[in-house]
Amino acid sequence: MIIDRTENLMKYQSMLPNLKAGLDALNALTDKKVGRYEFNGGFFMIQQGNTSPADSGEFEAHRKYIDVQIILSGSEIVVWEDISRLTQSVPYSEEKEREMFKGPVAHTFKIEAGMLWVAFPQDAHKACKHLDAQNDYLKVVMKLPVM
Numbered sequence: 001m002i003i004d005r006t007e008n009l010m011k012y013q014s015m016l017p018n019l020k021a022g023l024d025a026l027n028a029l030t031d032k033k034v035g036r037y038e039f040n041g042g043f044f045m046i047q048q049g050n051t052s053p054a055d056s057g058e059f060e061a062h063r064k065y066i067d068v069q070i071i072l073s074g075s076e077i078v079v080w081e082d083i084s085r086l087t088q089s090v091p092y093s094e095e096k097e098r099e100m101f102k103g104p105v106a107h108t109f110k111i112e113a114g115m116l117w118v119a120f121p122q123d124a125h126k127a128c129k130h131l132d133a134q135n136d137y138l139k140v141v142m143k144l145p146v147m
Contacts, residue, residue: 001080001125002118003109006070009116016066016118018042022142032072032138044142046072051130051137054079054108058089059101059124065143067119069127074137075112079105079126086124121146 002012013019018041025039036045042065054077061083069078081103090100101124108131111117119125128137 001123006116016144017147042144044140048138051128051135054105054129060098061124063121068142070116070140071111071113072138073113075135076137077108077129080107081124083124
């Protein structure tokens with residue numbers, strides 16, 4: 001798991017295949033409309049919504065893609081745990097490219113506009129959450145291939 005400011009994202013380029021291509025495609029957009037966008041070596045989605053309670057839902061993890069999530073406006077709480085400490089609830093689906101896990105909320109962090117977080121295959125996560133009051137968010141979820 002990586003948590004940082006967006007201005008530091010390129011420092012992780014060696015760990016994130018095709019990051020530059022994804023950021024170039026994102027920066028080429030004149031209007032950041034909700035939707036899915038393809039680029040050479042991956043894709044990203046622009047998502048907008050409201051957070052839900054941190055104890056709701058299950059953890060998810062991915063095997064083929066690294067999640068790079070960049071908050072453009074608003075904020076979210078992300079719940080994190082290593083998959084080895086959780087109980088698998090839904091086996092890996094090739095089609096959905098995820099598996100689901102159950103476990104307690106032990107680690108949370110707040111991500112605000114100008115920040116990002118990165119989840120690798122061992123990083124089970126629940127995104128778009130809140131602890132006290134509901135928040136809104138606009139974010140980019142970039143999917144980069146695991147090498």
